Amino acid sequence: MLGWLTVIFCCQLAGELAVTGLGLPVPGPVVGMALLFCGLLLRKGIPADLGKVGDALIGNLSLCFVPAGVGVMLHADLIGADWLPISVALLASTLLAVAVTGLLMQYLSRAKQAGKEGD
């Protein structure tokens, strides 16, 4: 287990180094995610223990949001001053994104299925 946690940390470290060294426009952990994904592709499977470590990390993902979320106390003034643009933009854009993604995906999958049936 510790070995796979080390692998995950190494992926993140390699990602951070790549971002700093090459000036990539992506956060280091995302590059680390891509590296781990490539590793899994090469290995053609997820080792059972790696799966356990990963599920434990992702299963507690919401806990990791808490310290940053408490940072709201630092920005109470900013949010208070901008509450209208922030709340309207947040609500409208989120619901719009749900509708656009859902409708497109349903339409494209159906189009593909219809195309197959026509073959």
Add this chain to the structure above:
Amino acid sequence: MADLRDIWVYLSASPLLHLTLTLVAFQAGAWLYKRGGLNPLLNPVMIAVVLIVAVLVLTATPYPAYFDGAQFVHFLLGPATVALAIPLYRQFEKVRRSALAILVSLLCGSATAAVSAVAIGWLLQGSNDALIAIAPKSVTAPVAMGITEQLGGLPSLTAVLVIVTGITGAMLGPHVLKLVGVKDWAAHGLAIGTASHGIGTARAMQVNETAGAFAGLAMGLNALATALLLPLIWRLVFGG
């Protein structure tokens, strides 16, 4: 009483106090969430944040002092992001089969989320800090915070907006999908995951397994797509 104050001074200087506060507050949030039948209004992150802010305000503790302890939890966001490669790999076969449909829908949804948020915020005269923080709000928190940091914004403000976005999408997204006539579970999951990341994914997982799988996939892909494209588009539009 002097002894008690000595103990308080000693504990405040150690990471243990605020680390424990974080864990206890989250447990309380998780307990309430379960007791409330997993009602999305009782989101455990939201409850934990409210409890902790209340304690910090009552004890006159500044945020940096709290973060000194809580940073050990915060640090795990990085490895957790790397670990998102695992569910992504698990869904790889399904993804390959409808790769083009997923890619087109996801890119359009991802662009809609970011562009409409910034456009509406700009029209309503939001400040520059607010606009930068709101642009990546549909992306999972660790990545969204990284993007905001790169754009020169406030990552902690983004984290808050990301959490609120997640709750909004998880609560209202299913109603929107019903309204516009989306019945396909894969499309349902992809939409919720794209717009409201992990919190939406957790919700979709409870409703339908296919929806949950596609939501998790959308969360990972949207993180990647937004992280790659948003900073480029931002520089093109605002020339930062």
